[in-house]
Amino acid sequence: MSLETIPIACDNCGATLDVGPASNYATCAHCGSKLAIRRTESATYTELLERLESRTERIEQRLDEFGQLSSVEQLDREWQMERENFMITGKNGHRQVPTKGMSVVGGVFVTCFGIFWTVMALAITGGMAAVGSGAGLGLLSIxxxxxxxxxxxxxxxxxxxxxxAYRKAEEYEKAENRYKQRRRELVTQ
Structure with missing residues (x-):
């Protein structure tokens, strides 16, 4: 019983190889290349396994890069949604991130204004209190x-x-630092 073979050319050196009809791999006797045997409806040919491995490695590397990029993009989207929870709205509807400095300046301004108002109100109404208490009028004394x-x-x-606002600014800074740290970890993987 004779074994039927198919003559095909080595993809590396061009030497003729005789392979069985069901063979998927062969080694060239002339140059020693390891070959994958490929079949289509109209042809049978060889392909160097080294090239296949190289392409496979490049594809794997690209998939890893894509997965890494996808993870970074997902993290960025999550951070944008979380960041919205920290935003404050200004008097003109403009949204901004709270800062510690802005909180302190705003607090000092409002406190100074409140103290100024109180002192001025006491100075202006001080004479009215004396008049109201002497007259015995209830509403005017209030x-x-x-x-x-x-x-x-x-x-x-x-x-x-x-x-x-100061505490919210602190929480924002902590959340932003966590985000930046996680992003650095994803980018350097």
Whole structure:
């Protein structure tokens, strides 16, 4: 019983190889190249396994790079959504990231304004308190207290809002540092 063979050329040196009809791999007896045997409907040919391995490695490397890029893009999208939670809206509807400096400056400004208001209100209404208490009028005796109390409330509210904004700025900085660290790790993998 004779084994039927197919003559094909070595992809590396061109030497003729006789291979079996079911063979998938061969080694060239002339140059020693390791070959993959490829078949189409109209032809049978060889391909160097080294080239296949090289292409496979390049494809794997590109897939790894794509996966890394995809991970970085996913992280960036997640950070943009998380970042929105920290944003504050200004008086003109402009959204911005809170900063510690902005919180302190805003708090100092509001506190100074509240103190100024309170002092001015006391200076202006100080004479009214004396007149109102002597006259015995209930409503007029309350008015001198309302304006200074508004200044005190304004001062306290400003301090509370400033502390809240400062803490939010701290939380933002921590979250941003975590994001940057994770991004560096993904890029250097």
């Amino acid at each position: 008015i001198p207290l309302i304006f200074p109390l508004f200044g005190v409330a304004f001062t306290i509210g400003g301090i509370v809002i400033s502390i809240h």
